[in-house]
Amino acid sequence: MFANRSHWMFAAIGDTPAPRHGDVTETAEPPLRLQLGADSVERIEAKPDLVRLELDQWRHVALSTPL
Template sequence: MGGFATAPAVGLYGASKFAIEGISEALHGELAPLGVRVTIVEPGGFRTDFLSTLSMQVEPASIADYVAGAGPVREALAGNDGRQPGDPVKAAKAVVDITEVVEPPLRLQLGADAIERVEAKLDLVRRELDQWRHVALSTGT
């Protein structure tokens, strides 16, 4: 999910996922004529060790001016370890099952939280596109 809609405090993580999504979109078109399908799995939060100190390292120092933007995300990440809504066994089954589909989707969101974040991003992009359409169109000949 971080490659479709990132958040304050996790920009570098999101950037790496955005790169993978971009490569995957290109491969989707390049490999389709060869019969190879590409699906980008966009999981929400799943109860794994991802948010534990075994996996995630957080710089303890912070810049006061960034607390308003990054602080809530850092707090949420720290407070959600072991409380993520997704069942990793069910996610693994969904990923395996999608490999058996003749025409799998380019993107597969897993979890209600993933769907909510993707829908929120799509809504934001649509609102901004509509609001600034006149500027975009004013640049044509």
């Protein structure tokens, strides 16, 4: 879809780079997955609850499977 990975940042806003709050590429330990935008943060915050519900629903199967 894009010529390289950095082009996705400009797709929604034309050719103007998004504002940067510190350069993630220059930090000693950059995040494995950087969440950008309130909607992304909300989805990540909700995920543990969804994982817990699914685990509770399928716990009996998970525990009955010997590995």
